[in-house]
Amino acid sequence: MxxxxxxxxxxxxxxxxxxxxxxxxxxxxxxxxxxxxxxxxxxxxxxxxxxxxxxFLDTKGLILQDFTLLFGSESASRLFERWPTVFKAKVIRLAETLTSTPLLKRLRSSAKEKREEQDSPEWDSDLSSFLLLLHLFSPQASGRKKPHKISISQAVDHVVVFQKACRSIQEHLEAEENRQPYILATGSSKEAISQFFIKVDKKLIPCQESSSLAAIDELFKVHFVFSISYDLPLKNMYTFLQTTIYGIDVGTTSESPRVKELRAKLLNDV
Structure with a gap:
């Protein structure tokens, strides 16, 4: 049978x-x-x-479909419902308390859509605010024998990589080391992205929508659809998304003190 x-x-x-x-x-x-x-x-x-x-490599929407089959439509829609209304403004405000760096300053300006203050183009408001969340967690050390702490700028590259549309995507894939999934954004500039992909095992899965928030949504979901472990330096960020925003395995997932602390700050900040 x-x-x-x-x-x-x-x-x-x-x-x-x-x-x-x-x-x-x-x-x-x-x-x-x-x-x-x-x-x-x-x-x-x-x-x-x-x-x-x-x-998966030529049909948009298959990641969303499998994730919905796993967890239901309510969980599948939570990032779009909760990020703009509950978390985005609070993340931006909390990021104002961090010690400023050139990258952090650009992201804060972009998140608040104050692009006239910038010397060079940065990501759009949604993606910039999400990268501010990464700043709030700070990347975790990776490696078992000799833990290696990566910089914030390196951690950003573990989330999203920009490539000008005129460059060969195949060359990019061949040059990349085999690492955890990330977003590949192509376009004329970071402010003008024409297409988002999720890179998995040196292959590209086209994102269903052209918005950066939809790309972030698919980046998270691909981990569950293909049962891929979180990139260790980004584990706190992904765990926060899993338990606090998507509501998956709440109470059974191991959370660091920083995840619990930041959730309390963001949910209690009115």
Missing amino acids: RKLMVNILVAHMIETEGTSDREVIMQKMRTTFEYRQHLIHDPEKSTTILSVFPR
Whole structure:
């Protein structure tokens, strides 16, 4: 019976090859969701997921669909509902208390959309405010034997990398070391991004929407859809998103004192 089911699922996958009908692709991917989860949680097969299901690489919305199947539509929509209304302004205010650096100053200005004060273009308001959240946590040391603390600017590059649209994306992928997922933003400048991708295993998954907040949303969700561990220097930030904003595994997820402290500050700050 199990072998028959696998054959049926493989047949469903083959049916999506060559078709450009998005609804057909979405439906077939819904049908193969459980089989895909089986592969993802099999240590010997998890690295093959994008080869077995290559439609992730050319069909927008599949990350959101799988995440919704995992946690429901309410959890899936929480970043869009809570970041603009509950957290963004408070993060910007709290970042004003940090010791200023050139990067922090640019991000604060961009987050508040005061671009006339900047010497060079920076990210848009949503992405800048999110990178301020990264500043509030400060990157954690990585490495087991000799912990290595990375700088804030290095940590930012672990979240989002900008590439001018005229440059070869393939060259970028080949030059990158194999590390945790991040956003690749392409366009004429950081203020004028034309497309966002999530880089996973030297492959690019196109983001469903063209907004930076949607790209942040997909960056977080790809960790659960493909069962990828958090980038260690960013663990506090991702854990905060998981428990405080998305409400996933609250009470069972290990949180650092800094995550608990910052949540209390942001939720009690009115």
